[in-house]
Amino acid sequence: MSLTHLNARGEAHMVDVADKQETRREARASARVSMxxxxxxxxxxxxxxxxxxxxxxxxxxxxxxxxxxELIPLCHALMLSKVTVDFTLDEVNSCVEIQVFCRLNGRTGVEMEALTAASVAALTLYDxxxxxxxxxxxxxIQLETKTGGKSGDWQREAMQEEAPAPTGVPAALAVASEDVSPVTAVNGNLRILFLAELRERLDLESLSLNPATLADATVGGLKRTLALRDPQLEALNDSRVLCAVNQDMVRDDHPLKAGDEVAFFPPVTGG
Known part of the structure; x- marks a missing residue:
């Protein structure tokens, strides 16, 4: 399975969602136009x-x-069952608030559809x-909520309550962490996070794992254990995948202990 929208030759391709379960998918997005x-x-x-x-x-x-x-190259053509675009005129802040809601029954989410609708509605207001x-x-312009799919539900308000990332965290990792709902470490379990595009490709947000189940209590050992648990997690062995333990960048030989937070994420590039 490809980690991102790239195949084994590094060529862009559309992710195959045929094997995903069809569920009710919903998303809300917003934008602000100040004038x-x-x-x-x-x-x-x-x-x-x-x-x-x-x-x-x-x-x-x-x-x-x-x-x-047609606008975002690798998005799927979706049969949307509902799209609403609403406006609130805020005289105090001299702006128009845009709220978008999208829904379908399908195998992939509608976050991009909601965000695109909010963006184009805002551009039209400008025009x-x-x-x-x-x-x-x-x-x-931001996603507010999403529901459905294997990764579950997400709300921006819940993310704003999370404590800020400690110093020394790569900026890209700190941003990506805002998109992940918290998983509490139970009885000293490892808290495993899948961030940014990696989360989307795996359709998996987080896991909790007892470190005692690892034959090798290192990042590399964790990768091997996860791959045995779910073949799609073999993608973690891709050399492009980065890892941070307790928000410090590490290599595969880094030791793990009870209560550690382990975050896997795709390479971050500028542009």
Whole structure:
């Protein structure tokens, strides 16, 4: 199994989801469009020169969700059963809050569809308003919740309650950690996290494992044990996979002890 959207030759390819279980998948995303108070007032009054701004942006967002696979190269074409795009005019902060909801019954999630809808709705708002306010700022495009699939449910609010990463953690690992719901180490078990694209490829977020079950209490021994437990976890032996124990980068010969947090994640590159 490929670790990322790359095959054994390093070529981009679409992940095969045919063997995944079909479940109800839902996602919510949001975005914020900040503008001058006068622009927001015109928007609220329907006084902008291009007409009904919110209706146009809503249609654009829904269409974008349906066509995400045409915009994001390796996304699947999904049969969405529901897409909603809603707007809240915030006079205090002089902005428009965009909320998107997507749903389907399928084998892969709808996070990208929700995020794409929020992005395109925001861009459409800019296009409709730029004649009177070219300084509009689009920001805070983010996933709020997702449900369904093997990786389970996720909520941004729960992640914000997590303590900040200790010093010395690679920046990319700290960011990726925000996307992982906590797994409490029970009775000194290892807390094993799968981060960023690795989590998506494996469709697995976290595991808890008794270190006493390891024949070799090292990172390499953990990889071998996990591969025996689930053949798809053989992907952890890919030389590109990085590992951090208690948020310090380590190699395969690093020893493990009860209560350690072990995080596996794909290589991080700039660009």
């Amino acid at each position: 001058l108070p006068a622009t927001l007032a015109l928007l609220a009054e329907g006084g902008l020169p291009k007409g009904d701004v919110l209706a146009t942006a809503r249609i654009a967002g829904i269409q974008a969700a349906k066509r995400t696979h 409709m308003c730029k004649a009177v306010d070219k300084g509009i700022v689009i920001g805070d």
